[in-house]
Amino acid sequence: MWLTKDEATYPHYVETLDSLQRPLKDLRLSVIDKCNFRCPYCMPKDVFTKDYPFLKHSQLMSFDEMLKLARGFVALGAEKIRITGGEPLLRKNIEHLIESLARLTTQSGKRVSISMTTNGTLLASKAQALKDAGLERVTVSLDSLDNDIFMKMNDVGVPVSVVLKGIEAAQRVGLSPVKVNTVVQKGMNDSQIMPIVNHFRHSGVTVRFIEYMDVGGANYWSDSGVMTSDLVRARIEQEHRLVAVAQQRASDTAHCYRYVDGAGEVGFISSVSEPFCGDCTRARVSADGKLFMCLFATESLDLRPWLGEDAAPEVLAETIRSAWRKRGDHYSELRDERYKDPAKKVYPTVRMSLVGG
Ligand SMILES: C[S@@+](CC[C@H](N)C(=O)[O-])C[C@H]1O[C@@H](n2cnc3c(N)ncnc32)[C@H](O)[C@@H]1O
Ligand code: SF4
Numbered sequence: 001m002w003l004t005k006d007e008a009t010y011p012h013y014v015e016t017l018d019s020l021q022r023p024l025k026d027l028r029l030s031v032i033d034k035c036n037f038r039c040p041y042c043m044p045k046d047v048f049t050k051d052y053p054f055l056k057h058s059q060l061m062s063f064d065e066m067l068k069l070a071r072g073f074v075a076l077g078a079e080k081i082r083i084t085g086g087e088p089l090l091r092k093n094i095e096h097l098i099e100s101l102a103r104l105t106t107q108s109g110k111r112v113s114i115s116m117t118t119n120g121t122l123l124a125s126k127a128q129a130l131k132d133a134g135l136e137r138v139t140v141s142l143d144s145l146d147n148d149i150f151m152k153m154n155d156v157g158v159p160v161s162v163v164l165k166g167i168e169a170a171q172r173v174g175l176s177p178v179k180v181n182t183v184v185q186k187g188m189n190d191s192q193i194m195p196i197v198n199h200f201r202h203s204g205v206t207v208r209f210i211e212y213m214d215v216g217g218a219n220y221w222s223d224s225g226v227m228t229s230d231l232v233r234a235r236i237e238q239e240h241r242l243v244a245v246a247q248q249r250a251s252d253t254a255h256c257y258r259y260v261d262g263a264g265e266v267g268f269i270s271s272v273s274e275p276f277c278g279d280c281t282r283a284r285v286s287a288d289g290k291l292f293m294c295l296f297a298t299e300s301l302d303l304r305p306w307l308g309e310d311a312a313p314e315v316l317a318e319t320i321r322s323a324w325r326k327r328g329d330h331y332s333e334l335r336d337e338r339y340k341d342p343a344k345k346v347y348p349t350v351r352m353s354l355v356g357g
Contacts, residue, residue: 016076018293018327024320025249025281026080027073029066031094032287033354035087037119038155039143040220041183041212045155059288063097065307069285070112072306072316074104076324078283080113086287086354089122095133102134115139117181121158123166131173138170139179139208144192145199153189171204179267180207184227193235201240201263208254208267215295229268233257236266283324286354291320293327 016024033055038045061069070081081101088094104112113136120140130138142163144150150160170178182189182196193209200207209232214221236242242257245265254267277294284292289307290300301323306316 016321016324018324020328022279022327023281024073024077024283024324026082026283027070027078028082028084028282028284029070030084030086030285030287030354031066031088031091031097032060032086034090035085035119036090036121036156037087037158039153040155041185042215044220055288060091061287061289061304061307063093063100064309065289065304066097067100068307068311068313068316069289069303070101070104072313072320073283074106074112075313075317076321077107078112079106079110080115083114083116087119087121088116089118089126095126095129095135098130098133098135102136113137117141118166119154120163120166124162124169127166127169127173127175131175135175137177137179138175139181140167140170141181141183142167142196143182143185144189145195146192149189149192167205178205180205181210181269182207183210183212184232185212185225186227187225190227193232194239197236197240197266201259204264206256206265206267208269210269211272213271213295223272226272228273229255229270230273233268242266283320291323293323 018024035043035048037043038048070078073081081104083094083098083101085091091097098114098116101112101114106112114134115137116130116135117139118141120142123138123140140163142150142160143153145160147160150163151157167178167180180196180200182192184190184193196207209229211229212221212226233242240263241260243260245256245258247255253271254269256265256267258265280294284295285303286292286300289302289304291303292300301319303316303319305311306319
């Protein structure tokens with residue numbers, strides 16, 4: 001493993017700001033581009049067939065490379081690392097990577113927070129090992145409690161009970177917080193908003209409703225399928241009184257509300273109706289080591305050449321730093337402009353399953 005004494009001599013960088021004055025605070029690290037689901041909004045079955053050119057094993061970064069990469073980001077100011085995919089729990093021995101990442105500390109000496117976004121299918125069997133390895137928090141994607149709708153949305157026939165067991169296991173072993181992400185697609189699962197809300201009230205699990213986005217895999221996206229956060233919140237408020245909670249960090253993607261009756265919190269991620277590019281502090285790295293500055297970016301920087309055993313960590317950090325300083329992406333804020341003028345469309349964007357959510 002790459003953790004050596006030279007950690008102490010790693011250069012101390014001042015805050016790294018991009019061209020829009022946004023600091024680098026979060027790393028989304030994709031560990032695999034494969035998935036056992038075929039959610040039509042992300043990996044539609046007719047595109048992601050068995051002949052699809054998924055990354056080969058040899059193209060995936062090793063755990064040593066990922067650790068080296070993570071240390072570079074932490075040296076530049078990253079405080080949180082979210083492991084994603086594809087489906088991250090399909091990556092063999094993922095707990096070994098987590099164990100190394102969980103030892104990283106920020107420059108102020110705090111532990112780097114390690115979290116994961118998963119579809120939850122393998123969580124029941126993996127939760128304890130993940131917790132023991134140092135995973136702090138987990139977000140589970142769950143779009144429906146109705147089994148028929150759930151199976152239609154994963155498109156591989158996995159019943160919702162499997163994911164619910166995963167969520168229960170995550171809570172039981174003490175992963176905290178456990179959150180649920182629900183992408184709302186009008187006409188598909190908007191009937192599930194209240195069942196999901198009521199299932200998780202008083203459970204300690206915070207549900208975050210996400211607006212359906214026009215990301216890379218979502219070939220069939222149209223704004224008629226988007227149910228805005230305002231509408232979702234209005235529906236919840238017909239049954240439960242909510243009050244807004246102050247955001248902990250400007251870069252938090254969700255706007256949170258608390259139930260006035262003390263049943264917990266619910267969040268809204270409004271990437272379409274209210275883009276939050278101005279506060280985005282996230283860098284994304286795909287499982288093959290490509291740095292993407294935005295979920296909607298079409299270009300990337302290959303970091304693999306700086307991840308080898310002989311590569312100096314300072315050079316990796318300088319490479320990331322110089323890329324971040326040039327960063328000016330704010331694609332979500334430009335969405336309306338792009339749709340008004342089709343000539344400005346930049347699709348296809350990168351696949352969500354490659355860079356993670
Ligand atoms: C790409 S997945 C990767 C992690 C894991 N497979 C999962 O589903 O949680 C990360 C998140 O992206 C969300 N997502 C994927 N496609 C989306 C889209 N078109 N619009 C909004 N969210 C999307 C998923 O619902 C999920 O919560
Ligand atoms: S959203 Fe997650 S679970 Fe669904 S297809 Fe994409 S990567 Fe897989």
